[in-house]
Amino acid sequence: MASSHTSLLLLFICITATHSCLSARANRTAPCVNHERTTLLGFQRSAHGSSMLSLWSGTNCCAWNGVTCDKMTGHIVGLNLKGLSEVPPSLLSFTHLTHLDLSSNDFRLNPIPEFIGALQGLTYLNISEARFGGPIPPHLGNLTSLQVLDMSHNTLTGQIPTAKLRLEHEQHNRVNGGLSRVRHE
Ligand SMILES: *[C@@H]1O[C@H](CO)[C@@H](O)[C@H](O)[C@H]1NC(C)=O
Numbered sequence: 001m002a003s004s005h006t007s008l009l010l011l012f013i014c015i016t017a018t019h020s021c022l023s024a025r026a027n028r029t030a031p032c033v034n035h036e037r038t039t040l041l042g043f044q045r046s047a048h049g050s051s052m053l054s055l056w057s058g059t060n061c062c063a064w065n066g067v068t069c070d071k072m073t074g075h076i077v078g079l080n081l082k083g084l085s086e087v088p089p090s091l092l093s094f095t096h097l098t099h100l101d102l103s104s105n106d107f108r109l110n111p112i113p114e115f116i117g118a119l120q121g122l123t124y125l126n127i128s129e130a131r132f133g134g135p136i137p138p139h140l141g142n143l144t145s146l147q148v149l150d151m152s153h154n155t156l157t158g159q160i161p162t163a164k165l166r167l168e169h170e171q172h173n174r175v176n177g178g179l180s181r182v183r184h185e
């Protein structure tokens, strides 16, 4: 009786151990990068009243809402940030960022910061309905990998620097809020 319990228990341990070994191997996703997590926590502190960012907790920032990491390296490649009142300059420390969604924020008619043009890896930038104001900085033209740019529903003036943007595969590129749709005030 006792011995059959023991062997059952052993069998159970073996099965669970093997299973967890296999799944760990199958899903070897790199953990969140520590200094990137620290930067995100800074965003969280400055975002007052954002339910989305206030839910961020735990060590694995890759699992946080709006955060996408590269599975192999753990570096943050995508951010969707809500509840900000200014664009944090420390975004520049996310050197692997390709996808940035700042739509539906209230930047209080401040201009689009020039440093966004230094996020060289961006392929997707959405600043729709973000209450940006003033002239569009020519620095956006430095985002030469950009494939999707949505600037709709802001109060921007001037021209989107499309001449410098490499929009060569027309069907893959969407410039929303292009000149005809940018509101001039
Ligand atoms: C690996 O991760 C996926 C999705 O994150 C999950 O559905 C799946 O159960 C995991 N696989 C294993 C073998 O644990």
Ligand SMILES: *[C@@H]1O[C@H](CO)[C@@H](O)[C@H](O)[C@H]1NC(C)=O
Residues within 6 Å of the ligand: 103, 104, 126, 127, 128, 129, 148, 149, 150, 174, 176
């Ligand atoms: C940009 O964000 C807005 C609001 O979240 C969304 O409706 C829109 O589809 C997005 N644009 C693109 C090109 O993904």
Ligand SMILES: *[C@@H]1O[C@H](CO)[C@@H](O)[C@H](O)[C@H]1NC(C)=O
Residues within 6 Å of the ligand: 117, 118, 138, 139, 140, 141, 142
């Ligand atoms: C980005 O563009 C601006 C204006 O077009 C230019 O002055 C600046 O030197 C560029 N910066 C980089 C890093 O290329």
